Amino acid sequence: MKPPSAVKIKKMPSRFKHQVAKYKVTRSNTCINCGTCAKSCPYGVHERVEGHNRVRPPINYKCIGFECQNNDFYCVAKCPRKALSLSLNPMYETLGDYRWTADMITATWIMAETGYPPERKDLEYNIGNSGGGFDKLRFKFPPGRPKIDKLEISTEITLNRRNDGRANIVISTPVYGGGMSFGSVSLPTMLSKARNATIWNTFTCTGEGGYPEMLQPYDHNVITQVATGLFGVREETIQRVRIVEFKYAQGAKPGLGGHLLGEKNTESVARMREAVQGTSLFSPFPFHSVYSIEDHKKHIDWIKEINPQALVSVKVSTPNDVDMVAVGSYYAGAHIIHIDGGYGGTGAAPDIAKKNIAMPIEYAIIKVHNFLKEEGAREAMTLIASGGIRTAHDLAKAICLGADGAVIGTAELVSLECVRCGNCESGRGCARGIASTDSELSALFGEEWATQRLVNMYHAWNVQLVEILQKFGMRSVRELVGRTDLLEHIDYSAPR
Amino acid sequence: MPKKYHINSKVTPLNLDYVFKFNIERGENCINCGKCTKVCIYEAHKRRKDDPRKMADPNTVVCRNCFRCIQECPRGALEKSLDKDFLNIGGSYWKSDIFITLWKQAEDGKVPVTGAGYRGPFTGSGFDGMWTDMSEIVRPTRDGIHGREYINTSVELGRKLNHLTFDEKGKLLSKVHDTVDIPIPIIFDLPPDNLSPNVKAALVKAAVELNTCIVLPAGDIASDRKKYIKNIIPLISHKEIDKHQGLIKNTRIVAIEYADELLSNFPAAKDKIKKISNALTIIRIPATKSVETIVSKLTQNGAEIIHIVADYRGREVNGSTDYNRRLLKDIIRAVHLKLIDDRIRDEVTIIASGGIAMAEHVPKAMICGADLTAVDLPLLIALGARLYEEPEKLLIIPEGLEKIPVRTLTQRIINLMGAWHSQLLEVMGAMGIREARRLRGESGRAIFFEEIDNDTFGKLFKKRETVNV
Known part of the structure; x- marks a missing residue:
């Protein structure tokens, strides 16, 4: 499929300062503001502005969640004082419903921003949670079909x-x-x-x-x-x-x-x-x-x-x-x-x-x-x-x-x-x-x-x-x- | 055409402590910039009256979950969550959201209308496992609740004749039985006995204003209620008919508690009542496993009206385990079909109650085969009551309710019934049905999940495997 020539994909981020976060990163008061987290997180959850004494509060929506555990830059593991913890954000429960789950809404936002399905693995966005109809149907992909371009x-x-x-x-x-x-x-x-x-x-x-x-x-x-x-x-x-x-x-x-x-x-x-x-x-x-x-x-x-x-x-x-x-x-x-x-x-x-x-x-x-x-x-x-x-x-x-x-x-x-x-x-x-x-x-x-x-x-x-x-x-x-x-x-x- | 039935709703707030759905917390990193006051169109965020330099605590009662304050706070200082008290309320049958919508309907008397599509599960147990039908083109026109055409929601209580007989000269021989007409297919069921006097009075007054009836224990009908006796159904034991002669003389309908001996001696009890007055008799019977057999026997013995009472979650009573207990939908269908098989369906009026929690349950119960329904808990929820299912059934009446004027309470009950009546019209209108009587047993105009899922996916895929296999 070659999309119509007028289709041009361009990144178009959210119009809001914050997005609704699935995870919550909590920094306890044992933090010594060493800035290790800010240096290691490639997603920008942690920020330490030049000249400031303190690390800024974590920007939750940028966090990729528990799948980060396997990365060597995982902030929770890297923090020398064990001051960071990761949990599901209670706010995420207020987003979405049985038919349109929070994951589905989040993924649609990502698609609208990037033009592609999310790369993140932690979003179940193809099926909802309604327990019937489409949400109970699955594709049966046959093995070994010739790959068509x-x-x-x-x-x-x-x-x-x-x-x-x-x-x-x-x-x-x-x-x-x-x-x-x-x-x-x-x-x-x-x-x-x-x-x-x-x-x-x-x-x-x-x-x-x-x-x-x-x-x-x-x-x-x-x-x-x-x-x-x-x-x-x-x-x-x-x-x-x-x-x-x-x-x-x-x-x-x-x-x-x-x-x-x-x-x-x-x-x-x-x-x-x-x-x-x-x-x-x-x-x-x-x-x-x-x-x-x-x-x-x-x-x-x-x-x-x-x-x-x-x-x-x-x-x-x-x-x-x-x-x-x-x-x-x-x-x-x-x-x-x-x-x-x-x-x-x-x-x-x-x-x-x-x-x-x-x-x-x-x-x-x-x-x-x-x-x-x-x-x-x-x-x-x-x-x-x-x-x-x-x-x-x-x-x-x-x-x-x-x-x-x-x-x-x-x-x-x-x-x-x-x-x-x-x-x-x-x-x-x-x-x-x-x-x-x-x-x-x-x-x-x-x-x-x-x-x-x-x-x-x-x-x-x-x-x-x-x-x-x-x-x-x-x-x-x-x-x-x-x-x-x-x-x-x-x-x-x-x-x- | 009968006079158009109208329920006069009036906005009636009840300033008691409600549970609300969302909880917003302002973090310590708030810089009191006031951005939230500008972005929230529902005015959940305001500055403190005593100190305008600071933000007041968010007024979460008005929060509509739009996320704007959350997303636009420059510091990300606001957090939102589902309120714990809200989540705890109700249980698996009486879902938390039911309370919010019943409270709202009791306040404004309106059909709940929202934007965006349906949000709930695809299907569910009991009444949640059925959809009502609609008709696309070929059918009478209607314009909904604003309509020119009248949709009649009244139902008749009492026996109907199977057929009429005439003598050779064409003179009617059959005696047409007495019936009582009520304008909505809803009566009020037995309230719990520990209610304050103003709540009890409001229940009776609302029944009177709506021109329906309320079931009350015969011993609990205070003398000042006697002027409303036409709208009261005294509940008595069949052994106490003589004792309550005074009540029976004036009322239109009497209810008697079911007891096994009624299977044989109901005609005698009915005769005794008929000697006192023309009152119709309801037999109130718990929805047990064998309820359809009992209902059939009673009907063959002359029962006019039978009231089947399931538990407060709409389940069979006296069942052994939760798994084997039928739900009201299936109980009514079983009773209805049994009566049809025995060719006596029209000889008895069936009232269904227990777990009637939302407006949609009224037409659905009727489609399954009930002539009308009886409601209890929603009337109290209209007054701000809360219910908890776990660890055991617990009804909490709001503090201070005993001080609220009877008029306010009455109006809230009327509002709730007004909203339910309008919703009944919506469902009937979509079906193209203009007489509530015709809803009874119209199961062909409903779509049952098990049937359609098997007809559709069952045909395509192998039969459903049971959990045990």
Whole structure:
């Protein structure tokens, strides 16, 4: 795989003075400030500034942890007064959760900083701690496959498989960015997502709520969303893009619709949405004009009529009958069926919905893939999975289960140093400036920084994906689709 | 269409000592520069009022875990950790986070809404091992809790007829049984007996305002509560029916404790009650191993309502070891299926309780086959109570609670139920179900972990190996 020529990897460090540390180095008062630690630690945990009597407090986040024990420069062993000790930092427990573990978040930050998977061995970042789904699936790499040159391995996928004369869109990596609306994320977030999509020759999505003018330079790589409120949908926005997405539901809050509070409906938001400023705006559920697959087809035909080149994507959640919905969308003429699992991300959703409503994406991918196959429609559809794709390994597993590619949202935001605190909507919005339109908070970082972080993270994922394909002896990610035989589940023994 | 049921929530803080989740410590190397006061948007960091040159102790109650103070302190002087008291609270069933969310719901009466996706385990035991379904396109429209269409959450208690019979002239012969309608599928269950008078009064008042019922021991119904008797379900022994005639005369529902002799002489006990008044009878029965057989026998003997009580963690009672004890989800499913097999499901109303800890447990219990649920501990948690599971069950009522006005306590209970009601609407709305009655036994509209995992991964990989093999 040779990344698109626009992809340039550049180190882009954290925007904060300190990073969240996994370890804690403690210096007791037996320290005599001899400076041995400062001289030996190559990572810069210990510092003794010229002319100062005392060694500075240890900079914990730079420490590589217990694996350092084997190094001859290990500070704890080197200290002549045995004044140093190493432990897990209690703070690390406050980062992350079962699905996105602290290690996974830390590793994503490293990828966004360096463009490569972490070299550190102490981070378990390919699987989370949820105890199910992707976290219980493992790859079964066969021994002794001929080593294919990584440059010859393709990660491209085609999005139009209908052979209907419409644009044949190929993306360079089988991932694109999820819909986050104008108003739900800050401008630098939205723009950097679009710029990254352009650099990586893939896509980003406007979400519901209109097509901001600033996105126009990136039209070629933007998916515009037609959601149930039809906010900001105009002929002109449909004609501008190469892919139009119908959003029926969102995995995190399936069947619940959306609600933009009156105070968030500012002048610019109202203009974009063609609504009255200050009024609460509801995106109802479901489409009030769609009660059947025939109605659904009518809407798709309408888009196709307005933009004769556009591909149509249909985003649905994962109920019991998601397979039927997918086949219905095939008959209605959609190019992409995008299924969004119950554990997916959101800017705001009822906790009860996130946990309980609709099934996790892992089951839905297999269900839809198999049913499309049985109906003879699989070859004509592009199946995109989202909602709980956290890592490159999740992506590859989703493809093994039957998806062609994936949409990611949270992983992009974590690259911009989201800590998943979950306060995207409360008060002034995101304290870290990622999902806030507050003038002060949304200025916490710039577009350049954010774009490079995203480009780096996409690169790291691509590197991991190519490694997986290489281990399987495959030349293209297309060969991986539906290969459940290459997976094992740790609750079950060998395949039948 | 019945009048729209609405629960009036009102923000009601209770200024007692809460446990909070995060602990922030300021190290000695703090130089009092005040950077933290600027970066924290939740105002956890402030200067000392008495001495503005120095920083005050962090106000961790408001901390939302954004890490900005930690990451931006020029000296790295701030440290954050999970609070030990927070971690100790609850146990394996009543997780610490449940308390935080129940307290919040009791304060504001709102559906808990947060950003970012789900954070918990993929699946779990009991109710955590199931998801509710939703419907994508083909179904009636709704607009959630803000909706134009009415989602009816009321349920009926009492016997329903299997079918109607008519004479030759088409005149109805069947006698339609009396039922009691309550607007939410929740009643309040027996509170512990050591509560202060204001808490007891608040429980009754909240039940009255919500138009539901509360189960109280017959001996503990003070005379000034008698005006609320329509919303009180006196709990009596079947031997004391005569003794409590006065109560039974005025109430709509009576509960009697299960005893083995009821298996044969329940009809006599019921007749005795019916002679006093039209009150319906609940038989309150512990969720033992053979509960479904007993429920079936009682129903065949004319039981109208049976209340199945699991332990406070939703497990079977009187079981030998923890391993073999069924969870409420499975107990209800077993009872429901047994009654269906015996073709008597509609002849009895099933109330399920024990371990109903969160809003989602109400629709899930109903999907498994209960007609409604009874709650107990969450009502006290709404008033700031804490529960510890280890080393043994311990309920801590906050100090000073006995001095809080009844109105405040009542409103917090109403708030909690308001939040639960709204969440029930969310789940039902997503399912496209407009009548709570129709939730009962709709297991086809749920996704059970064991079934779907076996259907998906079990088909691909070999069968699950049991732990013992």
